[in-house]
Amino acid sequence: MDPQLSHHLAGSVATVVIRHPAKRNAMTAAMWRALPPLLDTLAADPDVRALVLTGEGGTFCAGADISTLQGSPEEAQGLAVTAEEALAAFPKPTVAAVRGHCVGGGAQLAAACDLRLAEEGALFGVTPARLGIVYPASATRRLVSLVGPATAKYLLFTAELIDAGRALRTGLVDEVLPEGELEKRIAELTGVLVSRSQLTQAAAKEFAAGRTDRDAHWAARARESGETAEGVAAFLERRQPRFTWTTSTTG
Numbered sequence: 001m002d003p004q005l006s007h008h009l010a011g012s013v014a015t016v017v018i019r020h021p022a023k024r025n026a027m028t029a030a031m032w033r034a035l036p037p038l039l040d041t042l043a044a045d046p047d048v049r050a051l052v053l054t055g056e057g058g059t060f061c062a063g064a065d066i067s068t069l070q071g072s073p074e075e076a077q078g079l080a081v082t083a084e085e086a087l088a089a090f091p092k093p094t095v096a097a098v099r100g101h102c103v104g105g106g107a108q109l110a111a112a113c114d115l116r117l118a119e120e121g122a123l124f125g126v127t128p129a130r131l132g133i134v135y136p137a138s139a140t141r142r143l144v145s146l147v148g149p150a151t152a153k154y155l156l157f158t159a160e161l162i163d164a165g166r167a168l169r170t171g172l173v174d175e176v177l178p179e180g181e182l183e184k185r186i187a188e189l190t191g192v193l194v195s196r197s198q199l200t201q202a203a204a205k206e207f208a209a210g211r212t213d214r215d216a217h218w219a220a221r222a223r224e225s226g227e228t229a230e231g232v233a234a235f236l237e238r239r240q241p242r243f244t245w246t247t248s249t250t251g
Helices: 029-043 073-088 105-112 137-158 162-172 182-195 198-208 213-227 228-234
Strands: 004-009 011-018 050-055 093-100 100-104 117-119 123-125 176-177
Touching: 004 029, 011 029, 029 073, 050 105, 050 182, 050 213, 073 105, 073 137, 093 105, 093 182, 100 105, 105 123, 105 137, 117 162, 137 176, 162 176, 176 182, 176 213, 198 213, 213 228
Parallel strands: 011 050, 050 093, 093 117, 100 123, 117 176
Antiparallel strands: 004 011
16 A cells, blocks of 8 residues: 555544554655644544544554655654644644554654544654654644653653653653553543533634634634524433534634
8 A cells, every 4th residue: 555644524524634544644745744734634624523643553653754854854744843833733622542652753754633632552652862853843842732841851861762651641641541442432532522522622722722813813713603502401301412613604
């Protein structure tokens, strides 16, 4: 199978799959370039209310396929940063479903997701020190925000791999599931995510990313959307709310 990104939609959840089994799903230059436009397409689709990023088979992503990255290391790193930032900016909830190796550029992509769930046996590593590469400032800040300065420095300084248990303890992942249960838990979690207000989620994503200048914008969106009225009515009527606001149709 040629290296590629594939995707499918089930219900309101889009799943993007990294496929390069010959090299533990390492990202080729073409795959890095393909991710931002794919995310733009899925962000614009009103049927998509959450996104899952995962790898084909038993591994998530072993980083960048160095053999396909032509030109300078800075150009190669730029492709990864552009893809990472596009994933971080995706306006709907994103979940990384991690099995096996999540290393280098794979860890960069997982960190750019909102939530990370891993199967027991997963391994995580941030490995630029193996190649003498300066890790991007944006990716470093994102890593520090997840695990704190001490663990971020450990990962970056040593380039060593850590297991899923340590990743959970340090905040790199949110849940660790027994083998065979990750897919079921991802389905449960995304089922919850798509049932909640996308307005709340979109605003929370911006605020968590530091966009505290957007209070007035989101207050106006809340007044226009009717989401609060629906949420309160559903609570009083003891039913599930029917939230309809979407980032795909208004901003």
